[in-house]
Amino acid sequence: xxxxxxxxxxxxxxxxxxxxxxxxxxxxxxxxxxxxxxxxxxxxxxxxxxxxxxxxxxxxxxxxxxxxxxxxxxxxxxxxxxxxxxxxxxxxxxxxxxxxxxxxxxx
Amino acid sequence: xxxxxxxxxxxxxxxxxxxxxxxxxxxxxxxxxxxxxxxxxxxxxxxxxxxxxxxxxxxxxxxxxxxxxxxxxxxxxxxxxxxxxxxxxxxxxxxxxxxxxxxxxxxxxxxxxxxxxxxxxxxxxxxxxxxxxxxxxxxxxxxxxxxxxxxxxxxxxxxxxxxxxxxxxxxxxxxxxxxxxxxxxxxxxxxxxxxxxxxxxxxxxxxxxxxxxxxxxxxxxxxxxxxxxxxxxxxxxxxxxxxxxxxxxxxxxxxxxxxxxxxxxxxxxxxxxxxxxxxxxxxxxxxxxxxxxxxxxxxxxxxxxxxxxxxxxxxxxxxxxxxxxxxxxxxxxxxxxxxxxxxxxxxxxxxxxxxxxxxxxxxxxxxxxxxxxxxxxxxxxxxxxxxxxxxxxxxxxxxxxxxxxxxxxxxxxxxxxxxxxxxxxxxxxxxxxxxxxxxxxxxxxxxxxxx
Numbered sequence: 001x002x003x004x005x006x007x008x009x010x011x012x013x014x015x016x017x018x019x020x021x022x023x024x025x026x027x028x029x030x031x032x033x034x035x036x037x038x039x040x041x042x043x044x045x046x047x048x049x050x051x052x053x054x055x056x057x058x059x060x061x062x063x064x065x066x067x068x069x070x071x072x073x074x075x076x077x078x079x080x081x082x083x084x085x086x087x088x089x090x091x092x093x094x095x096x097x098x099x100x101x102x103x104x105x106x107x
Numbered sequence: 108x109x110x111x112x113x114x115x116x117x118x119x120x121x122x123x124x125x126x127x128x129x130x131x132x133x134x135x136x137x138x139x140x141x142x143x144x145x146x147x148x149x150x151x152x153x154x155x156x157x158x159x160x161x162x163x164x165x166x167x168x169x170x171x172x173x174x175x176x177x178x179x180x181x182x183x184x185x186x187x188x189x190x191x192x193x194x195x196x197x198x199x200x201x202x203x204x205x206x207x208x209x210x211x212x213x214x215x216x217x218x219x220x221x222x223x224x225x226x227x228x229x230x231x232x233x234x235x236x237x238x239x240x241x242x243x244x245x246x247x248x249x250x251x252x253x254x255x256x257x258x259x260x261x262x263x264x265x266x267x268x269x270x271x272x273x274x275x276x277x278x279x280x281x282x283x284x285x286x287x288x289x290x291x292x293x294x295x296x297x298x299x300x301x302x303x304x305x306x307x308x309x310x311x312x313x314x315x316x317x318x319x320x321x322x323x324x325x326x327x328x329x330x331x332x333x334x335x336x337x338x339x340x341x342x343x344x345x346x347x348x349x350x351x352x353x354x355x356x357x358x359x360x361x362x363x364x365x366x367x368x369x370x371x372x373x374x375x376x377x378x379x380x381x382x383x384x385x386x387x388x389x390x391x392x393x394x395x396x397x398x399x400x401x402x403x404x405x406x407x408x409x410x411x412x413x414x415x416x417x418x419x420x421x422x423x424x425x426x427x428x429x430x431x432x433x434x435x436x437x438x439x440x441x442x443x444x445x446x447x448x449x450x451x452x453x454x455x456x457x458x459x460x461x462x463x464x465x466x467x468x469x470x471x472x473x474x475x476x477x478x479x480x481x482x483x484x485x486x487x488x489x490x491x492x493x494x495x496x497x498x499x500x501x502x503x504x505x506x507x508x509x510x511x512x513x514x515x516x517x518x519x520x521x522x523x524x525x526x527x528x529x530x531x532x533x534x535x536x537x538x539x540x541x542x543x544x545x546x547x548x549x550x551x552x553x554x555x556x557x558x
Contacts, residue, residue, distance in 0.1 A: 011326040013369040017376065018239055018544060024372025026365065028326065052478050060378050062391050065368050069378055077466065081145055081540050084430060084466040084499035085474075092475040095325065099481055 001103040009104065010036060012094035019079040020071055021053075021090030023097050027066040032104075036068055037061065039102045045070055048100050049093075070097075109292050111285050111309070111342045115139040115186075116316025118146045118163050124316065124339045125169055129176045132355035134341060137177075138284040139186035140314050141166065147278075148422055148540035150190040151253050161192035162199075162275075170273065171203035177272065178209050185263055185284045189275040191253065193217050196275050214271035214558040216263065219256045219278040221419065221552055228551055235421065238544045247543060250423040256547065257418045259384030260306070261297065262554035263287025269558040278420070280383045282310030285342060293346045303386040304410025305348030308393060311381075312352050312370055312405070313340040319352060319370035321360030326369070333359025350405040351398065362401040384417055384549075386410040416546040425541030426463065427508040430499035431515035431534035432470070436525040437492050441472045441483070443523035444494040450522050451498050454514050462502035462511075470495035501539060508536050 006012075006025070009032040014023040025040065027033040042059040049057075055073030062069065076090050077083040087093075112134040114125025118141040128137055141163035154161025166188035177184065189196045193215040204211050221228065225244075229235065235244035244251075258276070260283035266274045268291055276284075286306035289295065295302045312319050319340045321331040338358025343351040352367050354360065371390060375381055378390035387410060394407035435443040448467035455465065468474040471494045473482055483491070496518075500511045512533045519528045 011324075011365060011369065013323065013325065013373050015374040017374060018542065020239075020376075022372075022374060022376065024369060024375075026326075026368045026372070028365075048480060049478055050480075062372075062378050064391055064393055065371065065395065067368060067372055069372055069375060071376060077464070079542070081148065081542065082425060082428075082501070084428060084464060084501060086468050086470060086497055087475050091323075096476040096478065096481060098325075099476065 001105055003101045004104055005098060006100045006102060007098040010098065012097055014090050014094035016076055016080055016089040019076050020073050021075045021093050023070045023094050025068045025097060030066055033066040035102055035104050040068060049075065109135045109344050111136040111138060111288055111344060113138050113313040113316055113340050115141060116318060117143050118165065120316055122165060126173060128339050129173050129182060131358065134182060136288045137182055137184045139188060140281050140284060142187045142190060142278060144420060144542050147253065147255065151422060154191050159195045162190040162196035163188040166196065167199045167203055170200045171207065174204045174207060174209045174211060178211065183267065184273045185287055187276045187279055187284060189215060189277045191220060193275050193277050200273065211272040212270050212558060213273045213275065214266035214556060216266060216276040216554055216556055218553050218555040219258055221256055222254045225254055233547055233551060235545045238546060247423045252422045252424060254419055254421040256552045257384060258554045259283050260286035260290055262556050264290035266556045266558060267291035271558050281314040282307045282383060285310030285313060286385065289344050300386050300410035300412060301408060302348040304388040305350060305408040307383050307386060307388045308405060308408050309342045309344060309350045312367060313342050315370060315373060317360060319366055320354050320362050321366050324366045324369055326365035331361050335359065348408065352403045353401055362403055364395055364397045364403060367395065367403045382414060384413060386413050415549055417549055417552060419545050419547050421543040421545060422540050423543060425539040426501055426503045427505045427536050428499060428501035428539050429508050429512045429534045429536045430497065431512060432495050432497040433515060433518050434493055434495045434527050435523060440491045440494040441469060441488045444469050444496040446523050447496045447518050448498060451514060451518065455511065458510065460507045460510055462500040462507060464501050466499045468497045470497050505536060512536060
């Protein structure tokens with residue numbers, strides 16, 4: 001097993017709903033989806049976004065699209081119009097998640 | 108089969124896109140989504156200044172320019188351009204169309220603005236508790252500016268049934284703009300949950316414009332052709348609810364499984380229960396297939412009965428904020444910017460200014476990805492050619508926020524070296540509009556269709 005960044009096996013898009021950021025994480029191939037399910041847990045995502053996500057992280061599975069959806073509660077400094085952040089809507093949180101390392105044996 | 112195009116993902120999107128959608132190939136409907144929460148607060152300010160304002164003004168010159176195409180080819184338009192003032196929007200569109208010698212039938216959908224009825228509705232026992240926090244409306248009642256209901260697709264279908272060429276709505280669910288024409292064309296009944304759900308998925312896929320045709324797509328972004336001429340999405344819908352997401356031939360961008368998956372996941376919560384006024388949609392039921400180049404097929408979509416509630420968004424005045432910035436250059440750019448941030452905070456302390464929040468960010472080093480795991484290594488930090496210190500405050504006291512705006516520029520002469528003020532002058536104080544999401548029983552608000 002080697003450690004690789006999620007960027008190598010997945011892509012992502014993120015957006016906002018109030019003070020909650022959602023990140024859709026999509027496996028680049030069907031065979032990568034089980035790696036996401038096994039290793040990109042809600043707990044790990046919460047830990048990855050330390051100092052950014054102050055609430056809980058929820059995870060939902062979409063096996064039909066080979067994708068996971070995450071909700072990062074209390075992660076946008078109050079949300080869209082209130083936030084003082086350079087990225088008040090969390091549009092860049094998707095790529096931030098792709099920094100996370102997972103263990104995988106890729107050909 | 109009908110073709111529903113989206114020509115606008117938000118107010119501020121390309122003004123050329125809707126024109127291209129009409130002129131570069133066949134479509135039956137042009138949908139335009141202008142309203143976001145931020146937009147509603149801008150419209151609110153405009154209507155306060157001018158009783159004839161408060162709608163998406165870009166829509167009027169657009170209609171003036173494409174009305175001959177619409178009439179000649181019987182293309183119908185569905186847009187939430189009405190904002191807070193659909194009547195004024197309708198008058199303005201009619202005026203420019205008639206100037207050009209056309210007399211389109213224009214419908215408006217109103218009834219979503221319940222701002223004047225909050226007290227009456229509270230007296231009837233509607234609590235307007237915040238959906239996210241559970242807090243009662245009384246905590247912000249005196250600061251409320253506007254309250255708008257998100258209506259569904261049936262009023263739009265009804266307007267089309269009555270022969271409207273252009274349908275102008277106030278607030279409605281974004282995906283309803285596309286579902287309305289499907290209900291009108293195919294006569295889907297209000298309890299045909301699977302087809303309504305398919306319509307919502309299709310509407311969701313196209314509602315953000317080019318975000319589904321290769322824009323903002325992380326998968327292999329450098330291989331996506333011709334961003335400058337990116338094609339906006341077109342949804343082909345069959346009477347049974349089968350969908351194809353595509354775009355006009357010869358336009359830029361790419362419609363792929365990757366681009367459509369990213370958009371389907373955009374701004375959703377629990378995928379098994381995507382809630383809109385007309386249906387609860389299960390996104391885990393979507394079956395996707397890349398058919399031909401730039402054609403993605405969606406089918407198998409399942410829905411469940413709609414809830415008994417409408418979502419309402421209440422905007423309220425939530426204090427003031429200001430954000431300013433200065434830029435520091437190599438050497439030690441990041442350390443200098445951090446020192447600048449500390450100096451600024453100390454100044455605010457010494458002045459005795461109190462805020463709800465003070466934020467310092469370091470653009471170029473740690474702003475977007477602010478988690479510790481993403482921080483630049485010491486070696487990388489030492490090589491950064493420049494770092495921007497971006498500092499902001501917010502709070503209820505306008506004078507304190509105003510005072511803060513005068514503390515940014517002095518950093519250029521009074522702190523760490525090789526620094527520039529970016530020539531932007533003192534930052535402006537902005538009023539913050541907060542949003543209060545809540546639910547009301549459907550019986551409490553009724554959409555009105557006027558053709």
